Amino acid sequence: MRLQGRRAVVTGAGGVIGAAIARAFVAEGARLCLVDVRAEAAEREQAGLGAAAFVHVADLRAPAAAEAVVEAARGALGGIDILVNNAGLYPNTPLLEMPDEEWDRVIDTNLNGPFRLARAAARAMVAQGGGGVIVNMVSGAADSARPGSVHYSAxxxxxxxxxxxxxxxxGRHGIRAVSVSPGLTLGSEVSPLSEEYTRALIAGNPLGRAARPEDTAAAVVFACSDEAAFISGSVIKVDGGGSAGRASLPLSTPRG
Ligand SMILES: NC(=O)c1ccc[n+]([C@@H]2O[C@H](COP(=O)([O-])OP(=O)(O)OC[C@H]3O[C@@H](n4cnc5c(N)ncnc54)[C@H](O)[C@@H]3O)[C@@H](O)[C@H]2O)c1
Incomplete structure (x- = not known):
């Protein structure tokens, strides 16, 4: 058990990838605070995990939410060793039509919330003597723009x-931070993906498929385990080579 006794907060735990991370963490011996704005989705996941996990419902865009999450985790688990900033939104709107409200909603959810929670968790980790891991869920869109995702990519x-x-x-407090970048993952109820987008991404993937939530969960477990003791600041890509190049291009030289 690679996370035996670790006390973890997983945000967006009612979603596709967050739920897989929560299951993998419990299987590795961690105890969890499952955070989501959708109470029902988080409670559905908690029901399958039993006493190892409890739910804290919060809208992480609210400035006061981060402190409340960390307080809830400390109260129920006795401290915090791992934070997984996984909650996120990925709406799609062309740049010329982008309303301020949508830009703000995405930046608040995907950047401001995770920053505040990382700061609150890090303060708690330092106060309890140091050590800990913070994982931020990023995306291939961080490096490679795509239509309609100026806010998400930023x-x-x-x-x-x-x-x-x-x-x-x-680092001087023994705390590591790692970005994990999942490839296309299907099944979000909150940010559904169109068939054309899905088809195009799979066609360009060297392994010819979408990521399974479990692929990403396995990378997060590794990043949080002692096996990754010297990994910090970097991005672990779980995208089947999707960002490695243009797999769907033909050969450039005429053949035959
Ligand atoms: N699905 C993909 O193809 C893909 C690819 C790359 C990166 N990612 C990233 O992985 C993470 C998880 O994505 P997913 O596919 O599981 O999405 P999802 O929509 O299934 O899950 C996201 C969860 O976050 C919660 N959430 C959203 N806003 C919140 C808020 N303000 N406060 C609290 N909870 C909130 C939602 O309720 C949902 O349960 C996201 O950060 C996403 O950007 C996803």
Whole structure:
């Protein structure tokens, strides 16, 4: 059991990837605070995990939410060793039509919330004597723009930058920070993906499929385990090579 006795907060735990992370964490011996704005979705996941997990319902866009999450985790678990900033939104709107409200909603959810929670969790980790891991869920969109995702790409690029700052400022307290970048993952109820987008991404993937939530959960478990003791500040991509190049291009030289 690679996370035996670790006390973890997983945000967006009612979603596809967050639920897989929660299951993998419990299987590795962790105890969990499951955070989501959707109470029913989080409670559905908790029901399958039993006493190892409890639910804290919060809208992480609210400035006061981060302190409340950390207080709830400390109260129920006795401390906090791992934070997984996984909650996120990925709406899609062309740049020329982008309303301020949507830009703000995505930046608040994907960047401001995770920053505040990372800061609150890090303060708690330092106060309990140091040590800990913070994982930020980023995306290939952080490095590679795509139509309609100016806010999403900006939020994830900035979050990967936050990971690097956490790594360099918190390393002396024994705290590591890692970005995990999942490939296309199907099944979100909150941010559904169109068939054309899904088809195009799978066609360009060297392994020819979408990521399974369990693929990403396995990387998060590794990042939080002692096996990753010297990994900090970097991005672990779980995208089947999707960001490695243009797999769907033909050969450039005429053949035959
Ligand atoms: N699905 C993909 O293809 C993909 C690819 C790359 C990165 N990601 C990232 O992985 C993470 C998880 O994505 P997913 O596919 O599981 O999405 P999802 O929509 O299934 O889950 C996200 C969860 O976050 C919760 N959430 C959203 N806003 C919140 C808020 N303000 N406060 C609290 N909870 C909130 C939602 O209720 C939901 O349960 C996200 O950060 C996403 O950007 C997803």
């Amino acid at each position: 939020s994830k690029a900035a979050l990967a930058s936050v990971t690097r700052s956490l790594a360099i400022e918190l």
